[in-house]
Amino acid sequence: MSAHKDKDPRIHGIKTKIRVVPNFPKPGIMFQDITTLLLDPQAFRDTIDLFVERYKGKNISVVAGIEARGFIFGPPIALAIGAKFVPLRKPKKLPGEVISEEYVLEYGRDCLQMHVGAVEPGDRALVVDDLIATGGTLCAAMNLLERVGAQVVECACVIELPDLKGRERLHGKPLYVLVESH
């Protein structure tokens, strides 16, 4: 995490707009609610701008957003940098031919899917979600992209929960976040 970003005056405004909801969806979880950030047009704009400034010159050809909150942040970034947007979805939501990647949850498994043909060998990809916790979902997303021959340049999230060490699950791929929450 760069010192430059930490000194950016926009970061404080973004951090204060994220609401922490205790014991949701179950006891002991401190839920990071980004919907309050979306209610502040300036803070939402700043969030997108910070990502766009970072990725604009990096020849990113595809932004992959993880359902559903990755759909909120990914498309504005994609539009601003001229990249394709690819939704990564829960099973059975995408029509047509898909590839699937299963991943392990705390209890049980889940699955992420991507359209066949949306991402091509040689594509330079950015993976976007609102938050990284354990890193399981981001890891599955990266696997999907790499399986079709794309290069994952970086993962980008608004929030990181560093205590859950998700960063270590990203196969050494870089992770860029705006805000940490302990």
Next chain:
Amino acid sequence: MASQGGQDPRLAKIASSIRVIPDFPKPGIMFQDITTLLLNPEAFKDTIDLFVERYREQNISVVAGVEARGFIFGPPIALAIGAKFVPMRNPQITGEVISEEYSLEYGTDTMEMHVGAVQPGDRALIVDDLIATGGTLCAAIKLIERVGAEVVECACAIELPELKGRDRLGDKPLFVLVSSDI
């Protein structure tokens, strides 16, 4: 697939970038897949621009996007016109009463937070990728009106006019970019 009015030159490219998948999610349904539009940065940008051009002078204070594909189109519009973005979850099939009980039972549930995000006097635009029967949009309209806001218009990329969704919206106007008679 016909573009609305056939006048704006951007509409033809938008219409042609939407893929139709037969028999999804079940036999007989011709599914209008907007993911191929999202793979064409110019067409995606044109789509957003067409909405922004229409709404930027209309004093819209909130853009409500219906989960999940409304999350892709709503935020870029909200960002461009300086409005709040409010994500709306799919309503329960049994409609208004169940939704309200659900949001009361869990004080910090996402549904209730979204309702709190829209204030009396807000001028709202509701966005989804497509209108079919109009049931989802109708439920979204009710939710927004129930908190005292005004629904200025509903905006979708695609309309399936044969399903007469427009008629279900009562007095609320509907703006779409392309119609599909399939």
